[in-house]
Amino acid sequence: MRNGQISVRMADTLLYLPPQEQLAFLERRLQVARQREQNSKAIASVIRSYLDAHKEVDLETLCSLMREALKARAF
Numbered sequence: 001m002r003n004g005q006i007s008v009r010m011a012d013t014l015l016y017l018p019p020q021e022q023l024a025f026l027e028r029r030l031q032v033a034r035q036r037e038q039n040s041k042a043i044a045s046v047i048r049s050y051l052d053a054h055k056e057v058d059l060e061t062l063c064s065l066m067r068e069a070l071k072a073r074a075f
Contacts, residue, residue: 005030042069 001011010029014022046069050062 005033039070039073042073045069 001008006014006026006029010026014026017025043066046065047062050065051057
């Protein structure tokens with residue numbers, strides 16, 4: 001919590017878990033947060049690349065490119 005990786009609410013939730021479950025719960029939550037951040041960066045990159053290469057935006061194409069980027073990250 002002190003270094004900003006978890007919220008006060010998450011710290012409070014951890015406090016009420018049995019000690020043997022706290023670390024596993026925290027690791028799962030941090031992994032989800034890292035995955036979400038990586039997905040956001042991948043999507044931002046796709047959007048930047050698309051906008052740099054196209055004068056007009058085709059939302060269907062852009063959406064398809066974003067889906068493909070997320071599918072590629074799933075492996």
